[in-house]
Amino acid sequence: MNVVAVSPLLANHRPAVPHRTVVLLCFTVFAVSFAVPFQARGQSAAQWFKQGLQAKTADDKIQAFERAVQLDPNYVEAYFYLGLAYKSKGLYSDAELALNKAYFKNPYGLNNRIKTRILFELGTVYAVLGKLDEARDALQGAKGLASDQSFSGRISYELGRVYLQQGEIEAALKELRRGKSLLPQSADLFDKEIAAATSKKAVSERYRLGVSLLEAERFAEAAEQFRAVIAEDASFKDVQDRLKQAQDGQRRSEENQVLARWYAQAQAKMRTGNLAEARNLLEEIVQRNPGYRDAQSLLAGLRNARPARQPADLEELYQRGLQAFRKSDWRAAAKFFQQVRQVDPGYRDVKTWLSRVNRAQRLAQKNSQVARLYQEGVQLTKNNRWAEALARFRQIKQLDPAFKNIDAIIESVAAHVQTPPAAVADTLDLAASYQEGLAHLQNGDWEQATRVFERIAAVDSTYEDIQNKLADARFHLQRAAQAPVPPEETHGGNPLLWIGTVASLIIVPALGLFVVMPTTRARLYLLQGKYDRAARIYQRLLEKDPGRIKFYPVLANIYLLENRRDEVALAVYETILRLNIFTEKKREINSIVAQHYLTEGRTDANAIAVMERELNMKTAREKKS
Known part of the structure; x- marks a missing residue:
């Protein structure tokens, strides 16, 4: 059921008195409205009616008015107030029935003021029940009978809201502007509804444009319009279904273009006698769309013509x-x-x-x-x-x-x-902190740079290239911590020093021959934390002999430690995946390469294989967790 909220125009313009007093005042006002001659009543029905008017609670009013209409089924006033009592209790279906009886028991015996009140209340009840056509008709009837300017403005407010729910934007705007002119003291409420109607009008126009483009089979443009509508109001009419139609149509159009090109190529191959290639093209067509033109019959003829x-x-x-x-x-x-x-x-x-x-x-x-x-x-x-x-x-x-x-x-x-506006100041703070971190980084103050970048990442982990900068700062901080401490100077003579000097004259030349070996120097650099130098040695070795597979995992580990994502590092990562070289870091490497392919939008076979492995590994990790 499409239930609408109770009118804020009514809610915001009640006197600041307790609820029971409001209900009593409401009944008292309408009692004055009904101060016209009616047919003589039985004493008991009139007493129940009077008791209902004086009752303090909605339940007591309902009981009294129900008793009155039981004793006098034509008691119009009792039906009307019974409907109001039901409405105050939220019993809208019962209120609808009672108000209809109030109107139709004696439609020609009621004056215009009373008819206006009944139709207005009936229209608001219909709106709450989602019966928008009935609500519109009742409120239009009340509008035609209303003579009081203030009450006429309230009718226009409710009628404008009903039009808006029905999607009749122009009618809603016209009615709301009329009501605003009649009730200038409530202009803020009317302005709010007018703004909503104006926004919905723009969405509606974009939706209609999308439908026109869809009917013209301009599917890509239609889809763009429907996406814009969804961004504003995802529940607007059938926009989700319309977007799906546009996307399906776009796919069909692209598919038909491909099939038409293949069909023309197959016919050209058949004319030149290249039956094998023509058959392959027709097989592709039939696989995609078995009913495309006469591809089935052409393919059958080619199959019958070839030897088994x-x-x-x-x-x-x-x-x-x-x-x-x-x-x-x-x-x-x-x-x-x-x-x-x-x-x-x-x-x-x-x-x-x-x-x-x-x-x-x-x-x-x-x-x-x-x-x-x-x-x-x-x-x-x-x-x-x-x-x-x-x-x-x-x-x-x-x-x-x-x-x-x-x-x-x-x-x-x-x-x-x-x-929110406050978020602008937060962004400015992040920008200032980011510049502060860059300054620390340039000055070689790795610890301060790490702290600043960690603070930014805690607020917004996607800000600029904060993750790369944080990794850079941490890497340099780690290298600084691993740097060897220079030995303290010694004073005076030391016999061991002289012995060591003589021994070095014999041992060092032999040791030099060993250290000269590139792989030995690379491992020595790794132990000293000189990753850049070690990486350059392994790079030169692989450039001379790409077949030395055992160096790829070592070089990849250095790149991972340095958090490298450049082309040189990615080439090494891709080689490890392509040759299926064993390394304990293969999952991390696969994730890095998959992210790189996804960012570049690559859809070749290798990229798809890498992204598929990443998806499978992610699924496996989620199942374990």
Whole structure:
């Protein structure tokens, strides 16, 4: 049931007296309104009616008025006040019934003032019950009969709110402006409703534009309009369904373009006698859309025209499918496995492999869509278009609830959509602190820089490149702590010193030959905490001989310790993943590379394989936790 709130116009303009007094005053006012001659009543009904007017509680009033109408079923006044008593108790269905009886028992015997009051109360009850058409008709009737300016303004307020709920924006604005002119003392309430109507008008116009674009099959533009509507009011009409229609239409349009291009290529191949390639293209078309044009009949003709494949051919196709799958070339793998199945559906486990390929393709498509939405969202945040960015990130959560830290991203972006003024000062404080941290970093004061950056990260972990700066400060602080302390100077003669000097003349040359070895120097640098020098040695060794696989994990560990994400480090990380080199840091390396691919929007086979592994590892960790 669509229940609306009780009118603030009525609530805000009651005298500051207790509730029971308000109810009694309300009944007293309407008693004056009904001070007109009626047919003579039975003594008992009139006494019950009078007792109801004097009652202090709504329950006592209901009991008295119900007794009155039982004794006199045509007692219009009793029905009216019974309806008001029901309404004060929140019994709106009972109030509707009583007020209808008050109006229809003697519609021609009531004066306009009484009819106006009944229709007004009946209209407000209908609005609460969600019967908007009936509420509109009753309030329009009351408006046509009203002669009092103040009461006419109250009618326009309620009628304008009903129009607004029905989506009749222009009618709502017209009625609310009329009411404001009649009740200038309540202008603030009218202004609030007028602002809501104006905002809804803009959303409605954008929605209508989206519908027009959808009907014109301009799906991408329609989807953009519907996303903007959702950013303003996610529950507006059927905008969610409309967005889905636009997205489905966009996918169909793109798919049809691809199929049309393949179909034209297949026909060209057939004309030039290249039947094998034509057959492959038609098979792709039929897989995507079995009913596309006459692709089925053309493919059947080509299949009947070719000689049956021999088992050796099937095994070759099967092995090529496996190779393509291992390379994450899903389309090629699907093509080879389908060719095997078309000749021999029961050949080995070809059906299982086809199922795996289909799942991998769906995952790749989803990851591609998520990556695109993420890039759009990031770009929108850079342009301060927070509402549109929020819509993108919410779509990501619908597609992949486990995506990165999507909940934190949504919370952060949502905070920008409705950022309070005080948040500006907080941002300025963060900016000042960030500059302070940079100054400490440049001056080599690693401890102070670490403290400042940790304080910023505690407030906003996504601020600027705070994570990189914090890691940089911590790294230098750790290196400073590991730096060797110079030995104290000794004074006077020491016989051991002379012995050591003579021994060094013999031992040092031999030791020098050992230290000259690059790997030995690299390990020595690692022990001394000189990671940059060690890294340069391993880099030179790998440049000379990329086949020395054992150096990749060592170099990757150095890069991880230095928190490096540059191209050189990423190349080493990618090599470890591609060659499947063992290292205890493989999970961390896979996460770094997956994040890099996602940021760049890569959708090639290698990128999809890395992101798929990251997703599987994340799922496994969540299950354990």
